[in-house]
Amino acid sequence: MNDTPTRQAASHVAEPIETRRWPEGEWTRIPFWVYTDPAVYAREQERIFGGPSWSYGALEAEIPNTGDFVVTHVGERAVIVVRGENGEVNAFANSCAHRGVAFCRQPRGNTQSFTCPYHQWNYDLTGKVTGIPFRRGYKGQGGMPKDFSIEGRQAPPVHVARRHGVVFLSFDPKAEPFETYLGAQLRYFDRVFDGRELKVLGYLQQRIGSNWKLMFENIKDPYHASVLHVFLMTFGLFRMDQQSAVEMDASGRHSALISRRGGAADEVAAREMANNLRTEYKLQDPRLLDPVREFPGDATVVMQTIWPNLIVQQQSNTLAMRQIVPRGPDAFDLNWTFFGYADDTPEMTQRRVRQANLMGPAGLVSADDSEVLAMSQQGLGDWPDNACIVEMGGRDVQDQPHMITEVAIRAFYKHYIEVMGL
Numbered sequence: 001m002n003d004t005p006t007r008q009a010a011s012h013v014a015e016p017i018e019t020r021r022w023p024e025g026e027w028t029r030i031p032f033w034v035y036t037d038p039a040v041y042a043r044e045q046e047r048i049f050g051g052p053s054w055s056y057g058a059l060e061a062e063i064p065n066t067g068d069f070v071v072t073h074v075g076e077r078a079v080i081v082v083r084g085e086n087g088e089v090n091a092f093a094n095s096c097a098h099r100g101v102a103f104c105r106q107p108r109g110n111t112q113s114f115t116c117p118y119h120q121w122n123y124d125l126t127g128k129v130t131g132i133p134f135r136r137g138y139k140g141q142g143g144m145p146k147d148f149s150i151e152g153r154q155a156p157p158v159h160v161a162r163r164h165g166v167v168f169l170s171f172d173p174k175a176e177p178f179e180t181y182l183g184a185q186l187r188y189f190d191r192v193f194d195g196r197e198l199k200v201l202g203y204l205q206q207r208i209g210s211n212w213k214l215m216f217e218n219i220k221d222p223y224h225a226s227v228l229h230v231f232l233m234t235f236g237l238f239r240m241d242q243q244s245a246v247e248m249d250a251s252g253r254h255s256a257l258i259s260r261r262g263g264a265a266d267e268v269a270a271r272e273m274a275n276n277l278r279t280e281y282k283l284q285d286p287r288l289l290d291p292v293r294e295f296p297g298d299a300t301v302v303m304q305t306i307w308p309n310l311i312v313q314q315q316s317n318t319l320a321m322r323q324i325v326p327r328g329p330d331a332f333d334l335n336w337t338f339f340g341y342a343d344d345t346p347e348m349t350q351r352r353v354r355q356a357n358l359m360g361p362a363g364l365v366s367a368d369d370s371e372v373l374a375m376s377q378q379g380l381g382d383w384p385d386n387a388c389i390v391e392m393g394g395r396d397v398q399d400q401p402h403m404i405t406e407v408a409i410r411a412f413y414k415h416y417i418e419v420m421g422l
């Protein structure tokens, strides 16, 4: 393996994807071009987001009543998720069967039917076309051909999987059952989504100037948390010497970073981190932290990534879905949905909302990530033929009982290389 930068300035002319070669070292090297090449991005839309995966779509708590809907995204594509007549959850593309118009203009709402503004084609809550103006013409003139059938006309359908109040979507009928899809990671999903009714607390939205994968990798990268996030270290929320683990499913695509707050600081770890520690800082309002134990087991933080677009955040008592919506190779939207449980006390809700100050575009912790991801994209883009080194914690893709590792990133790329055929 040759790690010396080649010093060939980027030509910015993308190679055809067929001639792309993954560098030697398999998943311990990530070529920079996977973050910048439009052809790679296009193949991701087709094979990852358009393939047999389950993308997070919405929480059922957002659409409790018949006719409640949200517009969400699977990869780049807009999908309407709506509560049907019989309590079921339906999903279909926001694209009119007539001329492809993205007919639903509200991000969320309640309706009895959908109408395309262009030619007023009408849709029921399952996405079927129920009405076409001037279908039979006017006074014997025009209209659709006599043999044109309205039967089976619909906005492109999207498959739905529901588990404990969370809605997942797939364009591919061959997607396996959601529980099988999550594999060994199902227990971490069920830890937060244990069947209790959820309550949405609010939304945050931001656009970040980096490739979508860098966000996903960020939550598979505990290494950075102990050095980049000064807030976490300063106030004792995360240290490398805490009892922790990184676990994946068998495919490597999903993962969980599990850690436990507290315990005596190890001297060596403390010295390593001393540069970033500000011991003189105190919180003016200690209620900003003030976590209480609420989940079984002794983990205080579990950050889970579910391929291909979801981060489930459980940092102390602040819970959020972070949905990744790719917006071209160099940008993505990060949609945060903060939630709690319907049976939370008002105090608990307040605590969740307070702790949410660590998160989001201006979050005391997350702001670091948004900034560093954009910096990554800048540096990567200039050197497409160079590659990331991903060897922290070894070169394998096995679960590890500590956080000084990039194993979950390696596992992700093991799967990614397969799916993408690179």
Ligand SMILES: [Fe+2]
Pocket (backbone or CB within 6 Å): 218, 224, 225, 229, 369
């Ligand atoms: Fe981070």
